Amino acid sequence: MIPAAELRDLTVDVDTGRWSERVLDSVRLVVPAGRITALLGESGCGKSMVAAALTGSLPSVARRTGDVCVTGRVGLVPQSGVTAFAAERTVGEQLRGQNVEDVCKAAVYPMEALDLYPHQHSSGQIQRAALALALLAEPDVLVVDEPSASLDRGTAYEVWASLRAYADAGAAVLTITHDGALLTETGFADSMTFLRDGRVIAAGPPAEIRALEDPYVAGFFQ
Numbered sequence: 001m002i003p004a005a006e007l008r009d010l011t012v013d014v015d016t017g018r019w020s021e022r023v024l025d026s027v028r029l030v031v032p033a034g035r036i037t038a039l040l041g042e043s044g045c046g047k048s049m050v051a052a053a054l055t056g057s058l059p060s061v062a063r064r065t066g067d068v069c070v071t072g073r074v075g076l077v078p079q080s081g082v083t084a085f086a087a088e089r090t091v092g093e094q095l096r097g098q099n100v101e102d103v104c105k106a107a108v109y110p111m112e113a114l115d116l117y118p119h120q121h122s123s124g125q126i127q128r129a130a131l132a133l134a135l136l137a138e139p140d141v142l143v144v145d146e147p148s149a150s151l152d153r154g155t156a157y158e159v160w161a162s163l164r165a166y167a168d169a170g171a172a173v174l175t176i177t178h179d180g181a182l183l184t185e186t187g188f189a190d191s192m193t194f195l196r197d198g199r200v201i202a203a204g205p206p207a208e209i210r211a212l213e214d215p216y217v218a219g220f221f222q
Ligand SMILES: Nc1ncnc2c1ncn2[C@@H]1O[C@H](COP(=O)(O)OP(=O)(O)OP(=O)(O)O)[C@@H](O)[C@H]1O
Pocket: 014, 016, 021, 023, 041, 042, 043, 044, 045, 046, 047, 048, 049, 050, 059, 061, 079
């Protein structure tokens, strides 16, 4: 299996001048092509920092050691979809390309909303617009921060199914999520990695992870 993206002993420290913190500590993570790798963990444990490291967008106050290896082009769907768009132009003006209809369908984005400005969307709608925007660029490595956070269960299922199809077409997909239950029920994820306080505390196929008798991990499957 080809690791399209990999973190090797990644440690990230942030120092704002007023406070400093180790936000990632010796993180090892492999994101293979053709697979969905899910990253889970409590709020503030460092998931978005992993996404930032993989997409070359760590904050300026961050210092890192260790290696970040990415093969091919990487795309990011940020946690807040609205940040993927310029505020002063409609989403339709920014979602341009031959495959717009296809990517909107894959992202379950309602095309009738294309004429709206980013801030005129609901958070679930703009998140799906951001996914459509990322898919338009056909990245080899797709990092999606909370794809189903603002979605009802049915729409979340459709979005996950599209991510599954995108991985099956050959891409390496890393998804940050709290939705362990849906992922194991549907079988959409190939592997899961759990972070706690910036450290990887469990990683493996969903069935193995699900069987762990760790209250921290189990909390994500309720
Ligand atoms: N731009 C930044 N500058 C400094 N520190 C930051 C910055 N962004 C995040 N952090 C810190 O890094 C740590 C990890 O944050 P991160 O956003 O990766 O958490 P997360 O697991 O994605 O949380 P959530 O599930 O709430 O989104 C937190 O302690 C946070 O305060």
